[in-house]
Amino acid sequence: MTILLLFMILALGCFALLSRDLLHSVIALSALSMLSALMFTILRAPDVAITEAAVGAGVSTIIFVWAIRHTRRRSKD
């Protein structure tokens, strides 16, 4: 089960870094955070799971969306 999750996390990471549209990358990153939070619950680490979900997916997504709103969505590479 964890191997499957890790494959999905790896795929999301590649997509986040390769996609041209930064908003898609942000969505991929917050999905990555949610999956790693799920993985922490499987690995018996509830504290870290709540932190990763609340802080990792929650706050950093807000900050990323704010940053993209104030700059540009399209990225050259």
Add this chain to the structure above:
Amino acid sequence: MKRTLFIIKITFTLLVLALAIFPVILSSHPWPEASRDYLYEHALTDTGAVNTVSSIYLGYRAMDTLGETLVLLVSITGTMGILINLGRESEEEEAVSFSLAPEKRPTNAQRTHLLEVVSSKLGPVVLLFGFYVMLYGHISPGGGFQGGVIVASAIVFLALGTETQTKLTNTNVLGRIEALSFLVLIVAATSGVFFESGFFGNPIKSGSSLSANFIILLNIIIGLKVGTSIAVMCIAMMGGRRGH
């Protein structure tokens, strides 16, 4: 020529660092169990916390948590400093972000009815959950930081939902709560030194029924500090007029 040099440099860097961290990650040395066994017996009596993770990061290694709170404070102060300058420069071409200050809101179309109803109704529920996570940190999973962030998201929900600026979403009030909780945290940390139970020691004698309260106190203070500072940053990011 410059292109190939760039490629060589990057491949060399990646190769060396990959080789450097590969054995460390893949080492087959069995995971140490000494600290787990010690905590299994002593965590409850030493710190009074059922949740061993919070007994570590608020009891044995409380200095790390203090350092972490300092990182949070400094980075949010730095971000706010930069935000204020951004606000000043982009005064004319205000980016189309819905602004919370009543007098500055461009058009109401920006704030759909759905957003207002959902977030203003959802706010209190999330707030209650945030305080639960914060207060029960030493028993069930959760604690200062997680509770604080959930409270921050609840405050952002309320700020989105309500038309007028209530007391809870006024950045001035939030700033004051943050400052006070930081002061109480430092005083609580240094109180250990004067009760000769060491920096971040538990001033209340350990073993007595009260010792768990020190962890609850720390949880509440850190929760308030984290909650209010992240809420202030999020409100400022959403273009809300900064109170002071």
Add this chain to the structure above:
Amino acid sequence: MVIERILIFLLALIGFTAIVGAKNIIKKVFGLNILNAAVVLLYILEGSRIGDQAPILGKGVTNMVDPVPQALMLTAIVIGVCVTALALALAVRLYKATGSLEIDTINERLRSEH
């Protein structure tokens, strides 16, 4: 098993490649975030090998997981988010100053300006 750690190693490598190779400064911050997430995954994955119950003392908890890496990773996650917030504020400020997010054009425009 070993396959999990190899995947985490690859994730860390991808994050690091993005930090070094990406032209867009927000992509660099993405890379930093992914590298941080990979190391947190590594600590918790290895820490949870020696037990199969959550580190909450209670009735029937006999073989609990190692809580030390979990406590450390709480701090590492929050520090990672704070550094990301600061990096993005600086990135937006750079965009406002130079009008571009590509590191080379930023260098170019700032070097010419005294």
Add this chain to the structure above:
Amino acid sequence: MSIESLFLSPVYLPMLGAALILVTKHFFTDRQRRAVEYLSALIAFIIPLIAFIFLIKPVLAHHQVHMILGTWETTLGIHYHFDGLSFLLITINLLISIPVWLYSRKTGPHQETFTIIFLIQSASIAATSLTADLFNLFVCLEVMGVTSYVLVASSEKNKAILSSFTYLIFSATAMVFFLIGTFGLYRISGSLAYDTIAQAKNMLSGSDLLVARLSLVLIVVSVLLRTAVIPLSGWLVGAHSNAPHAVSALLSGVLIKIPLFALVRLLLLVTGTELLGSILAWAGGISTLLGILLALREHHAKRLLAYSSVSQIGYIVTAYGLALASGIETEEGALLLALSLLYAFSHALAKATLFMTVGRACDAVGSKDLHVARGALSALRAQGERFPITGIAYLVAFLSISALPPTIGFWGKNTLVYLSKGHGSTYFLSITSVLTIVVYLKLSGIFLPKKAQEVQKVEPSSTALTSLSLIFLTILLLAGGLWYTDLQTFVVQVLSPLGATNATLTSYSALQDLLKTGFTTTIALLFFIIGSKTRVERRFEARRESTASFPNLFFGFALMVAVMAWWLLFPGEAL
């Protein structure tokens, strides 16, 4: 007041001060806020300094305190070691922070949160030099890092924002590698305290020893990044030259030295670090020469000072490496470590003064370009500085950094170069001593009188605090020079529990030194005159500012990791 609350005071008092300012920022008016700022600065700096004066006697009596924060009995807790090394590091930090903070009152960044971040940084510096726990070192370095990024970015110049961003990404990535190293060491030792790790590591063999050493290499290199030895120094020039004057004085003076000496406690306990020491000695030697050559090519005043910081830190790292190479328990090793720390102190004083005086002079003249900026003294006088304190402070700092007689730098640098005789990098050090004088002669151009005397009338403003801070630093520089011998014996005595007890410098004669200094100064003067007369220097100068690109930064990081990892394959035999 137990001794523990005394030596912990530089950790919790600045935090208390920062909390007070934060509260007054929200509750009181502007005037009270200024009063509370001065009060909390007093609490944060003066009281710990007084506490440390009381600590001199126990430290001299080699009274060491190994304690766990919070009196827990388990190795899980955070170990703090208070000994001579942390005493000296915290004293250096306090002695530099006070004048820099006073200087920043008038000229430095005026945001209301500047003092809060300044105090938190001072608290994290004290915690870094006291900690003997790996993850606590990670957290303290992060706090120090975040405060430096914010302070560098507080100058609001676009270049400062760019160099702060570069420094942030580079250093945050390095700290992730630090975490991977901690993972490796926790895995083999089951605890995060230095001594438990060292005991576990010394019993290892085979592939586990390889993993343990590789993790140690990752940790050492990511900490060395903040000390800006040559392959890792790409970030320093941008950050230190674009930061506000007060901040660059503090960064160059204190921030780049604390991580190096905080590492001593970890490296001391691990056997087989001789080769690591000689690698550091070579890296230090190369960075002295390369740093000073790059400084020669520079015509922007603050960039020149930043490059010279890279070169001077090379001296400190060379002595530090040699101390490690010959083993800190031996008499020679202990002496080298003491000298390395003493020269770090003398460089901190000189570089802080230089950054502050040159900053003020360039602001008065209006330009930082060494070919244009002239007549700083008259411009300063126009700004209401009746007594040319900036000029005098600059002169004394110039004498100290180019190792000329009355100042602490003269004794410090020459004894250091003398002691590095046995090692190949000593040639680098001697050549650089000559070139340093040439570089600073070039920098002194800004104090030469301007030809056309059109002095624009600037409204005189009170410079009491700035002059006070500069006087304080000049007195320290001169006092360090006059009582150098007993300062050196004090430092050796205080550090001796780490190494040999009565290491005294017998075979070093001062007279032979004066001849050598006279010789180097004449060569330097010759170089300078030839260079400036024949305009060869102009062609030699850098056309465009080289900003550190990320591939280069990380190439340096990988290079340093590769060189250090080479230590794994040939452990033990010194270079």
